[in-house]
Amino acid sequence: MDSTNTRLSTRHAVYTGSFDPLSLGHFDIIRRGARMFDQLTVGIGINPGKSPLFTPQERVEMIESVVKPFPNVNVACFEGLAVTFLRSLGAGVMLRGLRTLTDIEAEFTMTLANRALGPEIETVFLMASEGCSHISSSLVKQVALLGEGLATEPLEKFVPPEVITALRAKLLLRRPVAQ
Numbered sequence: 780m781d782s783t784n785t786r787l788s789t790r791h792a793v794y795t796g797s798f799d800p801l802s803l804g805h806f807d808i809i810r811r812g813a814r815m816f817d818q819l820t821v822g823i824g825i826n827p828g829k830s831p832l833f834t835p836q837e838r839v840e841m842i843e844s845v846v847k848p849f850p851n852v853n854v855a856c857f858e859g860l861a862v863t864f865l866r867s868l869g870a871g872v873m874l875r876g877l878r879t880l881t882d883i884e885a886e887f888t889m890t891l892a893n894r895a896l897g898p899e900i901e902t903v904f905l906m907a908s909e910g911c912s913h914i915s916s917s918l919v920k921q922v923a924l925l926g927e928g929l930a931t932e933p934l935e936k937f938v939p940p941e942v943i944t945a946l947r948a949k950l951l952l953r954r955p956v957a958q
């Protein structure tokens with residue numbers, strides 16, 4: 780698709796990430812993005828160099844169950860560059876969440892690269908809400924794996940209820956058997 784001849788919609792945003800698993804921080808950005816844009820696509824990036832906990836299809840199903848209340852939000856997987864994915868959808872805005880100063884530095888570099896690859900695509904940043912700025916997918920996995928028998932209570936501080944069920948089922952399969 781030739782980006783110079785294609786008009787991308789600034790009313791359609793795409794929020795990309797691995798979402799392995801979806802956290803309350805991700806959900807916060809999705810909820811707020813759904814209010815800001817006519818259409819929001821949650822783009823699950825498939826990185827062959829990573830070993831995710833959940834398969835792409837499991838992540839799609841998990842996120843779809845969480846975003847049901849938002850009729851303008853859909854979920855899709857993609858491989859390759861995010862800017863190429865946005866163009867394929869006709870989306871003109873890349874939505875990104877920021878939690879910490881470290882995020883700002885990394886996102887700045889990524890935004891400059893994306894701007895060079897897709898100058899017609901704008902990036903919009905949303906700061907994490909105060910209750911979500913400490914949450915990462917890595918932290919969620921650590922709490923789930925090292926938590927008290929995968930109890931629901933600690934997990935509900937980090938992920939939506941639909942994710943707790945999937946996370947517990949997945950990690951119970953991976954837990955070593957006590958001897």
